Amino acid sequence: MASEFAVEMRDVVKRFITPEGSEMAAVDHVTMRIRNGEFFSMLGSSGCGKTTSLRMIAGFEWPTEGEVYIEGQAMGHTPPFQRKVNTVFQSYALFQHMTVFQNVAFGLEMEGASKAEIDKRVGHALEMVQLTGMGRRKPKQLSGGQQQRVALARALVKTPDVLLLDEPLGALDLKLRKEMQLELKALQVQLGITFIYVTHDQEEALTMSDRIAVMSRGKVQQMGTPVEVYERPSNKFVADFIGESNFFEGKIKSLSKNEASVFVPGLNAEVTGMPISEGLVKGEEVVVCIRPEKIRVTEKTARAEGLFHGRVSNTVYIGADTHVFVDVHGTQFKVWEQNRISRLDPKSFYVVGQEVSLMLMPENTLVLKKD
Numbered sequence: 001m002a003s004e005f006a007v008e009m010r011d012v013v014k015r016f017i018t019p020e021g022s023e024m025a026a027v028d029h030v031t032m033r034i035r036n037g038e039f040f041s042m043l044g045s046s047g048c049g050k051t052t053s054l055r056m057i058a059g060f061e062w063p064t065e066g067e068v069y070i071e072g073q074a075m076g077h078t079p080p081f082q083r084k085v086n087t088v089f090q091s092y093a094l095f096q097h098m099t100v101f102q103n104v105a106f107g108l109e110m111e112g113a114s115k116a117e118i119d120k121r122v123g124h125a126l127e128m129v130q131l132t133g134m135g136r137r138k139p140k141q142l143s144g145g146q147q148q149r150v151a152l153a154r155a156l157v158k159t160p161d162v163l164l165l166d167e168p169l170g171a172l173d174l175k176l177r178k179e180m181q182l183e184l185k186a187l188q189v190q191l192g193i194t195f196i197y198v199t200h201d202q203e204e205a206l207t208m209s210d211r212i213a214v215m216s217r218g219k220v221q222q223m224g225t226p227v228e229v230y231e232r233p234s235n236k237f238v239a240d241f242i243g244e245s246n247f248f249e250g251k252i253k254s255l256s257k258n259e260a261s262v263f264v265p266g267l268n269a270e271v272t273g274m275p276i277s278e279g280l281v282k283g284e285e286v287v288v289c290i291r292p293e294k295i296r297v298t299e300k301t302a303r304a305e306g307l308f309h310g311r312v313s314n315t316v317y318i319g320a321d322t323h324v325f326v327d328v329h330g331t332q333f334k335v336w337e338q339n340r341i342s343r344l345d346p347k348s349f350y351v352v353g354q355e356v357s358l359m360l361m362p363e364n365t366l367v368l369k370k371d
């Protein structure tokens with residue numbers, strides 16, 4: 001293959017003039033290098049520039065600044081149909097009056113493929129999305145998930161090297177969505193094509209992706225594997241957006257490469273953690289971040305070192321986990337305990353007001369720059 005990267009966005013900016021007359025950067029100096037065969041996701045909340053980025057890769061929009069490359073070739077103003085990418089749009093509008101087969105065959109017919117060729121390729125595409133035998137149905141005779149798969153087959157039938165998917169599972173209920181996530185991921189691995197996937201659902205991005213670009217207000221906040229963005233979020237925004245966190249404000253007392261000691265006034269104590277953000281200095285005001293499932297809660301022990309003592313202020317049973325809220329010097333910790341033990345006995349829960357101890361591991365205690 002000509003280039004290591006299937007798709008690149010190099011320092012891309014897209015500005016729009018809003019109907020109100022002001023200029024806004026929907027995409028603001030974004031650089032992404034997406035490798036061949038990679039499952040790459042853009043993750044971010046509504047309006048952060050995901051669809052705009054995807055549309056520039058597909059060729060439906062052109063960058064105001066910067067350049068999009070596909071297989072090492074600068075795209076300039078190349079029209080969509082001359083780019084080796086295919087798109088499954090946010091609203092996947094199937095042709096309602098056509099059968100499943102006709103919907104999938106449409107693109108090939110436009111290209112003037114022979115009937116035998118069309119039969120073969122449509123048959124294969126329907127097989128890939130497990131809709132064999134449903135070719136004669138109309139879209140409204142299918143479930144939401146099945147319709148979604150028709151949209152996918154319509155994109156796959158053209159055997160693209162790169163598939164762009166814009167919230168393709170957005171319309172499905174949670175259970176079907178989770179099933180389709182695993183199916184889509186398996187299909188991507190099996191076909192070995194590059195997927196660029198847009199979602200605002202963090203769990204979906206974590207489940208499916210090789211790498212994730214976490215976006216906010218047109219900018220990439222962090223790019224990394226699911227483990228990296230979850231375990232080592234590079235700033236408070238990412239730590240807050242992906243998963244849940246306890247945040248405490250404090251000031252760096254001492255600092256080495258692998259350890260930072262932070263005085264947290266809210267706890268009236270020093271906390272030892274990992275310096276994550278670049279360029280931290282002694283004396284800096286920082287944010288300490290700890291995931292609720294990384295904290296251990298025990299009945300109060302006499303031991304003091306590395307422990308915080310507090311009182312339970314609430315417990316919430318949510319099936320797989322119990323959320324325990326602990327008040328330490330007026331500062332709330334949320335702690336998630338997995339329900340490995342049976343919870344049928346009410347005595348298995350901590351009681352409100354009970355004294356407990358919390359254990360924080362320095363390797364899971366992240367010291368981040370204040371935003």
Ligand SMILES: Nc1ncnc2c1ncn2[C@@H]1O[C@H](COP(=O)(O)OP(=O)(O)OP(=O)(O)O)[C@@H](O)[C@H]1O
Pocket residue numbers: 016017018019026044045046047048049050051052053200
């Ligand atoms: N044609 C346009 N003219 C003016 N502003 C636009 C245009 N298209 C998008 N925008 C603005 O650019 C920003 C990014 O939009 P975009 O569609 O890329 O967001 P998104 O991340 O896909 O959001 P969602 O999750 O809601 O689909 C938004 O603030 C949007 O209002």
Ligand SMILES: [Mg+2]
Pocket residue numbers: 050051052090166
């Ligand atoms: Mg969008």
